[in-house]
Amino acid sequence: xxxxxxxxxxxxxxxxxxxxxxxxxxxxxxxxxxxxxxxxxxxxxxxxxxxxxxxxxxxxxxxxxxxxxxxxxxxxxxxxxxxxxxxxxxxxxxxxxxxxxxxxxxxxxxxxxxxxxx
Amino acid sequence: xxxxxxxxxxxxxxxxxxxxxxxxxxxxxxxxxxxxxxxxxxxxxxxxxxxxxxxxxxxxxxxxxxxxxxxxxxxxxxxxxxxxxxxxxxxxxxxxxxxxxxxxxxxxxxxxxx
Numbered sequence: 088x089x090x091x092x093x094x095x096x097x098x099x100x101x102x103x104x105x106x107x108x109x110x111x112x113x114x115x116x117x118x119x120x121x122x123x124x125x126x127x128x129x130x131x132x133x134x135x136x137x138x139x140x141x142x143x144x145x146x147x148x149x150x151x152x153x154x155x156x157x158x159x160x161x162x163x164x165x166x167x168x169x170x171x172x173x174x175x176x177x178x179x180x181x182x183x184x185x186x187x188x189x190x191x192x193x194x195x196x197x198x199x200x201x202x203x204x205x
Numbered sequence: 206x207x208x209x210x211x212x213x214x215x216x217x218x219x220x221x222x223x224x225x226x227x228x229x230x231x232x233x234x235x236x237x238x239x240x241x242x243x244x245x246x247x248x249x250x251x252x253x254x255x256x257x258x259x260x261x262x263x264x265x266x267x268x269x270x271x272x273x274x275x276x277x278x279x280x281x282x283x284x285x286x287x288x289x290x291x292x293x294x295x296x297x298x299x300x301x302x303x304x305x306x307x308x309x310x311x312x313x314x315x316x317x318x319x
Binding site for chain 1: 241
């Protein structure tokens with residue numbers, strides 16, 4: 088079992104509301120990620136972090152923002168939610184591998200946060 | 206263009222039967238290939254990870270194979286159980302996790318019927 092937790096699991100809100108999706112891991116991992124997943128589609132990376140005070144945008148453009156003030160926390164915030172933000176958001180973490188040939192950087196996922204914006 | 210293609214898109218089998226899921230990729234350079242199982246409404250869980258030098262790896266009733274020359278992988282499930290019903294996702298990394306990018310397939314939706 089992976090020690091990475093997401094809250095809330097489900098959220099239904101109205102357009103224009105500000106929301107924060109929480110993600111915490113107790114494995115001491117340096118690298119953390121946020122993915123967006125729609126039904127039947129592949130996961131898309133929207134944000135990642137190499138460690139405290141490090142945040143980078145992923146491959147998929149997103150209006151959300153993230154912060155990494157503590158190693159274990161990587162919250163995602165939407166300042167003004169819209170129906171187009173309706174999706175499943177998955178948080179993940181991995182060790183910052185040394186880059187050796189056999190480093191695989193096992194990725195551990197949280198259970199996901201299902202966001203519906205009305 | 207680096208891509209990961211999975212087939213079939215969906216599959217229905219009877220409990221106790223075996224099945225094989227396919228993954229073809231064009232990712233280069235290649236670092237490792239992972240198979241994940243994702244139950245409906247849950248996060249993906251790792252089944253296997255294979256590097257360039259590994260051509261088979263097992264995890265219980267799950268056996269993954271890798272042919273780095275043809276850039277193909279398969280996931281074989283033996284004696285399927287109802288709990289195997291899930292989406293199986295193939296993920297390819299172009300380098301180690303420090304610098305590499307992960308390319309995700311869309312998954313194969315497996316349904317096991319009693």
